[in-house]
Amino acid sequence: MTNKERYRRAFSTLHASYPVSWEEKTMEKTNRHFKMRPALAAGLAAVLLVGCAGAAYAANVGGIQQTVRMWLGGQSVEAQVEDHSTQDVGAYTFTVPGPDGQSVTRSVGGTAIAPDGARRPMSAQELAEDFATEVVETEDGAVWLYDHDKSYDITAHLADGQTRLTLEADGHTVYYDFALEDGEILSYTRLLDSVDAPEAYLPLT
């Protein structure tokens, strides 16, 4: 048996679990939304490992407890953090209040890499900062940009083809570049304080 035959046999066990529907009413009931993280810029001095472990696993491990204040969806929230870091990797389980009143747990890890190649575990606060910016597409088709305490509905800008946006947040001038395909966001980058052509960026107010 070839690798291809073996592979297909092993993965033929995977099947979608529930019927697909594209009726508008069904979609309204799902109340689903998607969020995107910015693409990691080349040379970024960090390795982020997001969602490496499930909540049940994390809850059984235990670890040093701490509290971190972080930004999620434009809101300041207090996260309970369990520290499972090793000598090389900062690994934490964050628990925050969820939108439906129930707490949500995520495991996040990362290693900071200095220009000389030296590595150190990232802190919980550094990893929490990664979630302070987010782009959310809601079920009604609106696109929201969150950056620390700022939130903007950028649906109309993207529909008009304006893919370069700038705003002031957390003491910085922030520049966003969106890559679109068929009107849908494929990815975006976030740059701080300086870009080649700042006049090309539309200020968000």
Add this chain to the structure above:
Amino acid sequence: MRMETQLLVERYRDNLFAVAFHVCENAADADDVVQDTFLCYHTSTREFDSEEHIKAWLIRAAIHRAVNVTRSWWRRRSVPLEEYVQTLAFPSDRDQALFQAVMGLPEKYRVVIHLFYYEDYSVREIAEILHTTQSNVKVRLSRARGMLKTILKEDWSDDE
């Protein structure tokens, strides 16, 4: 050309689920990706050259959505992968070992391996789907094969 969404669902639902699962490692998230990808097709007016063109577009859309889901704070990772694997009916222990070995690879290797061995795409086609270079795909394939060979030994052939 366009095809009826229902027909595409019947033919490719499990394909999209499998590729999304390779990214999400979670059935609930993969199901959401499948649902949303077909909805995206259904509501778009894009024209395609062929059914293969549509399939490649669906797979690429599913991968993008799956990546977005995994990067979301609110993702639905309710069942650990190890528990989900126990619910699957593998034809043999060797098949389960291969499944677990692949799912243990880094995400960027899993997706390339899946598109090559399961979907039977060429290196050029995989590069187009993933918006990357053919050399990048070759490197990922080579490294993934090496990892699988290390883990599976005689159960994985040298086929480069």
